[in-house]
Amino acid sequence: DIQMTQSPSTLSAFVGDRVTITCRASQTISTWLAWYQQKPGKAPKVLIYDASSLETGVPSRFSGSGSGTQFTLTISRLQPDDFATYYCQHYDSYSYTFGQGTKVEIK
């Protein structure tokens, strides 16, 4: 099975900061990667699909890039509503592994 490794596990940042989260796949997955945001007590919400396509309704400060085995999620200017946990997830095959999550905290 394909393993997904996110870094960092926790990230402390100020409102207005540029934030980057990295996701690495154990084997190539082309661009079959999604990013989700999850707030406490809520279901996840998709932000990015196909590595770089912004889901409808998601603010443009979120962006995704990468292909093959290395991917990044960038928040250009962190807003108070963005403090949450973020997960990457591949869909190259029918195994759909998630990364372990990155918690973005207020500094």
Add this chain to the structure above:
Amino acid sequence: QVQLVESGGGVVQPGRSLRLSCAASGFTFSSYGMHWVRQAPGKGLEWVALIWYDGSDKYYGDSVKGRFSVSRDNSNNTLYLQMDSLRVEDTALYYCARGRGHNYGYRDSWGPGTLVTVSS
């Protein structure tokens, strides 16, 4: 708008069975692959199962293969997860989610989840 509502969770003893349901509305249910995803308390997300739009293909995560079975009733817009031989480690919040894109791979709509607790 798209709405997914899970039900059927509860407390069950190890080795017993439970069936979860997910009622879908606001979209053409029979056109989409559907997933179950779970999240143990304080832990990350784990994919459980996928069923194709017409029920013709089903896939399972390694930790539930042979014990869980996914099905759907397109005439009633309902997704199911039959969970047998439950283990303590199956304790989690179970979400149903709509699949989109390549291999129905990313989930664009989720229910609020139903909690399953496996305990003696």
